[in-house]
Amino acid sequence: MKDEDEDEVVLICLPLAAGVYFADNIKGECDTCGCAIAWRPHAPARRRICLPCAQKDFLDSGRPVEIRVTAESRAEIRAFIGAAGPRDPGTRH
Numbered sequence: 297m298k299d300e301d302e303d304e305v306v307l308i309c310l311p312l313a314a315g316v317y318f319a320d321n322i323k324g325e326c327d328t329c330g331c332a333i334a335w336r337p338h339a340p341a342r343r344r345i346c347l348p349c350a351q352k353d354f355l356d357s358g359r360p361v362e363i364r365v366t367a368e369s370r371a372e373i374r375a376f377i378g379a380a381g382p383r384d385p386g387t388r389h
């Protein structure tokens with residue numbers, strides 16, 4: 297498997313219209329359509345696009361979709377939805 301090249305990583309971001317879920321989000325514009333988006337400060341990527349543009353890109357390309365989540369994002373999402381701790385599969389009884 298080829299090493300991941302940050303130039304090839306596309307970060308899929310929620311449009312700001314969807315709300316601000318983390319106070320320290322970085323705000324900017326979708327690299328495809330220019331709408332206002334937000335992303336986590338630790339998320340790697342040179343190209344950032346909104347969720348609707350990602351859907352269109354992937355449907356148009358016909359390529360398989362590979363989605364990865366960083367460990368930091370995984371932990372933040374678990375904490376946000378209240379699933380951290382006992383519901384983590386690694387700690388389930």
Ligand SMILES: [Zn+2]
Binds near residue numbers: 327328330345350
């Ligand atoms: Zn967009």
